[in-house]
Amino acid sequence: MNSLVTGRRLARELGEWRSSGPAYRALADRIRVLLLDGRLSSGTRLPAERELSGALELSRTTVAAAYSKLRDDGYLASVRGSGSIVILPGRERGEHTGGNGLPLDFTKAITSAYPGLAAAYSDAVEVLPGYLGHDGFDMVGLPDLREAIAQHYRDRGLPTSAGEIMVTTGAQHALNLVTVSLHSAGERVLVEQPTYPHALDTFASVGARMLSFPVSADGGWDLAEAVLQIRRAAPSLAFLMPDFHNPTGMSMTIAEREHLTAAAAREGTVLIADETTALLDINRGEMPPLACFSPGVVTLGSLGKIAWGGLRIGWIRAPRDVLARILRNRAAQDLGTPLLEQLVATALVRELPVLAASRSRELLVRRDALVGLVRRHLPEWDVRVPDGGLSLWINTGTVSTSALALAARAEGLGLVAGPRFGLDGAFERFLRLPFGHEVEQLRDAVEILARISSRVGPDPLRMPQQAVI
Ligand SMILES: Cc1ncc(COP(=O)(O)O)c(C=O)c1O
Incomplete structure (x- = not known):
């Protein structure tokens, strides 16, 4: 049986989904982000158009057009008796690649295998x-x-x-x-x-x-x-x-x-x-x-x-x-x-102490490289330097990271938008940027971010009042 997301629940997850383009496209894009980063699981039944238009206080035509775009793009299927089901197409699931199919996968905070691992096997x-x-x-x-x-x-x-x-x-x-x-x-x-x-x-x-x-x-x-x-x-x-x-x-x-x-x-x-x-x-x-x-x-x-x-x-x-x-x-x-x-x-x-010491040396270089790159290329982002772990948690100030994740994907960079880390759509302007990757990859990722962030942000809802209309 397919799980169901109610109109009210979906409205909460969507958060501040509007952008400067047409509303139907912004809505379709945001539903796609929720699907891509796991906030909606593949196979979930979307609310009926009328229910969602009520929850979002939006015309039914806009919701219908958003659903139709998702259907055209392969993210929505109509199943007789079950309504509209969101689906993750094979290419997005990364079938055959073992990952999510993107050259720069920053969706996971991970490290490469410990060098002694093959010998241990x-x-x-x-x-x-x-x-x-x-x-x-x-x-x-x-x-x-x-x-x-x-x-x-x-x-x-x-x-x-x-x-x-x-x-x-x-x-x-x-x-x-x-x-x-x-x-x-x-x-x-x-x-x-x-x-x-x-x-x-x-x-x-x-x-x-x-x-x-x-x-x-x-x-x-x-x-x-x-x-x-x-x-x-x-x-x-x-x-x-x-x-x-x-x-x-x-x-x-x-x-x-x-x-x-x-x-x-x-x-x-x-x-x-x-x-x-x-x-x-x-x-x-x-x-x-x-x-x-x-x-x-x-x-x-x-x-x-x-x-x-x-x-x-x-x-x-x-x-x-x-x-x-x-x-x-x-x-x-x-x-x-x-x-x-x-x-x-x-x-x-x-x-473990040997493994930890080796990781520590590696992560020191990578963390500092990423902090330096972000501060240089995206100076308006607020970057704090953690003492450990695998990621920076960046307050971008104004950027909608759901929109950023979608734009990055088109450039081959996989990101997880901030709200995936919170309840009820919080952290839209936050980005988790893992630093476990090699420095070269960190550089490529930040270059992409610098290129697209001005296109994506600032979030229209953070602009002065007239920009919202
Ligand atoms: C905080 C936290 N807990 C658990 C896990 C999952 O760990 P494992 O790969 O051992 O299942 C992760 C992996 O990202 C994690 O970051």
């Missing part, structure tokens, strides 16, 4: 025969890998035993397992705003009622607001990235960690600390994991950013009783993580 293949006598199904993970992960936490000052670790197929899988296990219907979930988009997807998939509190690249976490929300709404879960928050790159101070964990413990809110990006330290220095401050914190980890996303190895660190609950839910999702990858991961986790 070869070594793993060598020891593999020793494991083939067992059935290979294991829902908590290889004992050696769990022990190596536990040791990694002990090295960071957090007492941990292998029994508190479950190996997963990446951190996204870990988040999904935690969410289906710890969230019940009707409960609330507190998220940072902006946040990691697929966390929003996960919480939306269980029908969570989401609340948010702000994080910014200049001010960090609005903890007063977070504590207020926890006290008022007693969310069952709160999802946080205390170490190199995606997308802002911020990290919490010790005092902030203490304050937040104390507030959550008082109200019984379980904090999910996503540490997928925690080892991407460029020039901050060691910081104790959030779980050091409260034993109930559920921590997610991954080798995705530090070693390679394609390895698909992540984990959950949680109190044993919580892990037992998660284990009861796992069989419905999968029956374990592939063995060869766990063997590769065991060697890599034992070497």
Whole structure:
């Protein structure tokens, strides 16, 4: 069955969609951006023309013309009995290319594979025969890998035993397992705003009622607001990235960690600390994991950013009783993580300080290159320099980044518009610009941005009143 987006919901997601061109085209373009960056999933049924025209206070002819343009461009199909369904054409899905088909893919904040990875795979293949006598199904993970992960936490000052670790197929899988296990219907979930988009997807998939509190690249976490929300709404879960928050790159101070964990413990809110990006330290220095401050914190980890996303190895660190609950839910999702990858991961986790040091050197050069390029070519954009992570979270001031993403796509540059990182269309003028790419690619991307940003912006709604009419 196709999911449905109501007129009111779509109007919220569309945000400030108007531009200086004809309204039907601006509307079609914005629906296309929502589809391209995942705010609308392929196969979603759009509201009837009459319903959307009511929600947008727009003539039905304009909505009909927008739908007709989307249909002509291959983004909308009429299905008998199901109305109009948005679809992502094969070329946009990047079929046959493995990516999104664009020469410069800045839609993901990722790194290239760790140079020692191929050798780690070869070594793993060598020891593999020793494991083939067992059935290979294991829902908590290889004992050696769990022990190596536990040791990694002990090295960071957090007492941990292998029994508190479950190996997963990446951190996204870990988040999904935690969410289906710890969230019940009707409960609330507190998220940072902006946040990691697929966390929003996960919480939306269980029908969570989401609340948010702000994080910014200049001010960090609005903890007063977070504590207020926890006290008022007693969310069952709160999802946080205390170490190199995606997308802002911020990290919490010790005092902030203490304050937040104390507030959550008082109200019984379980904090999910996503540490997928925690080892991407460029020039901050060691910081104790959030779980050091409260034993109930559920921590997610991954080798995705530090070693390679394609390895698909992540984990959950949680109190044993919580892990037992998660284990009861796992069989419905999968029956374990592939063995060869766990063997590769065991060697890599034992070497994490070496991997982190090598990433840090690489990211320092790339971050500084991107900051310099943006400041030179787009001086009006407000760029803050994060201490770690993989991206800049830029306030463009006036540019509609949904329109920018569409224009960039036409130039072969894939971007994700700011609102994908927030709830209800927030961050239209913000852009996440990943710096994990090689400097040459960073240069090409910024040159494209400099060329198109004057064409796209400034956003007409930010212009003096007469320009809006
Ligand atoms: C904050 C955060 N959590 C989780 C993930 C997903 O990690 P994995 O590739 O291990 O599933 C990402 C990847 O972008 C991320 O940035």
